[in-house]
Amino acid sequence: MLERIASPAETTAGPATPRGHRLDIDGVRVRYGQSVAVDGVSLTVEPGEILALLGPSGCGKTTLLRTVAGFIRPDAGRVTVDGSPIDHLPPGKRGVGIVFQSYALFPHMTVAENVAYGLEARRMPKAEVVRRVEAALAAVRMEAFAERRPRALSGGQQQRVALARALAIEPAILLLDEPFAALDRALRLDLQLEIKRIQRRFGVTAVLVTHDQDEAMSMADRMAVMRGGRVEQVAAPAEVYDRPGTPFVAGFVGTTNALHGRVEAREGAGYRVRLDVGATVPVESPRGFAVGDRVVLCARPEHLALREAGDPDPAAWPARLRLSLPLGPSLVHDVEAGSTEMKLHESRRGAPPAPGPVRVALSPAARPTLFPAGDLA
Amino acid sequence: MPRLLAPSDRPLALLILALALLALLILIGPVIVVLVTSFTTSQALRFPPPGLTLRWYEALFDPARSAQIHKAAGNSLLVAVTVAAFSTGLATAASLGIVRARARWARAAEGVFMAPLVLPGIAYGLATLMFFSWLRLPPSFWLLVAGHAMIATPFALRTVGASAAGLDTTLLDASASLGASPWRTFRRVVLPLIMPGVAAGAFLAFISSLDNVPVSLFLGSAENDMLPIRMWGMMESSLDVRVAAASGVLVAVAFLLLVVMDRTVGLVRRMAG
Secondary structure, three states, X not given: OHHHHHOOHHHHOOOOOOOOOOEEEEEEEEEXXXXXXXXXXXXXXXXXOEEEEEOOOOOOHHHHHHHHHOOOOOOEEEEEEOOEEXXXXXXXXXXXXEEOOOOOOOOOOOHHHHHHHHHHHXXXXXXXXXXXXXXXXXXXXXXXXXXXXXXXXXXXXXXXXXXXXXXXXXXXXXXXXXXOOOOOHXXXXXXXXXXXXXXXXXXXXXXXXXXXXXXXXXXXXXXXXXXXXXXXXXXXXXXXXXXXXXXXXXXHOOOOXXXXXEEEEEEOOEEEEEEOOOEEEEEEOOOOOOOOOEEEEEEOHHHEEEEOOOXXXXXXXXXXXXXXXXXXXXXXXXXXEOOEEEEEEEEOOOOOOOOEEEEEEEOOOOOOEEEEHHHOO | OOOXXXXXXXXXXXXXXXXXXXXXXXXXXXXXXXXXXXXXXXXXXXXXXXXXXXXXXXXXXXXXXXXXXXXXXXXXXXXXXXXXXXXXXXXXXXHHHHHHOOOHHHHHHHHHHHHHHHOOHHHHXXXXXXXXXXXXXXXXXXXXXXXXXXXXXXXXXXXXXXHHHOOOHHHHHHHHHOXXXXXXHHHXXXXXXXXXXXXXXXXXXXXXXXXXXXXXXHHOOOOOOOHHHHHHHHHHHHOOOHXXXXXXXXXXXXXXXXXXXXXXXXXXXXXXX
């Protein structure tokens, strides 16, 4: 009886307790022949947190995940869990659970056998295995499918089984490799919420690899935007969106309008910028620029507003409205000013304006970001 | 109904049809002839038989009259089973190595492993005899097994390799990450999934060893008399009709194994589904 009460499986049914583990990636570098896949990445994932590795394909995010999983030996750097290095350990001894993009369920085993696999590999007593399998399947609401084979399940169900299998071994770290890529768009949000809920309940520290910004936004507590084997910015999703660290991040996370210009003067907490499209605008910025520096102003579609063609405001610039598309509650304007194309996002009021000459200005509450011109790659 | 062939293609179609029929005739005809002959009432191998009887099968299965044939058959079966196990094991190890290694040498190795398929059997048989006597190894059961395995392994490698190539290597990663040892991964994940190929490979290796003549001819001995060699000897000396009966048994056994294997491999496949 004592044994039963003390068994760790019991605690999974209890309330959410922050008992996650801390993952540190320290200066990890991975080369494939001549090319560097991961170029000195350092990241910390706090206990119980979901960190998303977001970036285009080839940015090194999957290589980094496989390094943490133990499938790839880094050329330099360390990976530690709660401060102790795990670099020398094989994948199965790292306390890492993985949900693969293809789910990688064993096709010749039932759902229950799949979930039991990791527990049996640990030579756990049979009764304990049965209990843990039941608990894990209950957590993902798949108890009714225990005797099915993976092929008889839908994509979403397979994914939940894969999650149950990864969580059954009670990993310190949960790795999710593009877990929603193979699913219908309509299903994704529901499953994202569900996985996040389960992750919270288990209190497990998680790393999510994705190229889909919406997925990173909805799942992650923080996201690391990667490009070319390096981390460009690590911050909470809203922070990354509102204050992108680089022009690349501004373009990759959300849509951005890049407006080139020159710093004309310091002004308050920022600068007065003369834009090439023909306007002078005040922009707040914590960065240091000298008067005369070439800069790029990255403005979100909702940072810009349409004005009447005759508006005399010197902070507005002349442009031509090409098209307006109603998108649910909002209106997307396709605008060009000379060779610069812009997208504007406004809430829909009345009939859409007719195409033709207009003026465009920063909307009053807009907080666009200013970068040195050289940063725009 | 659309016409499959233009009128000008008709001679070609007829030629292909004729070739196909000829191939069937050459493949099935001799089997039928030997089967029918094995029931002959005459004292010699002759077709068509003057009458039908089971006496040659009785003679073949009579322990006293056919003791030497039984001994040779026993030797052949033992060698074939050992070769099947050995070749399938080698083929499995090689296939998994080739699948996991993405390197160019792995592709080259595959070619080398398949090379015995084009080896002239009689030359290889002679070479093994000379090689082993140079090493002062007397003919033995294990030398026979080694010689046969050399010929049989490429057959096994073909089917096992095809199965292994279809193996999703992510499953191996999943198994490793769940804490399974390489041996457990092999036993619980890899082997069940490539079982159809392994079973088919074992069957092919078994058959290839069972009716191997060139290697058995040179590496066999009085002690390790092999069935095909014994049958050849009986043919040469006396046109013994028991040879036809033995052929009939061999054809029947091979056919039966084929059916059984198809059933089990199909079963395994269903289990994998």
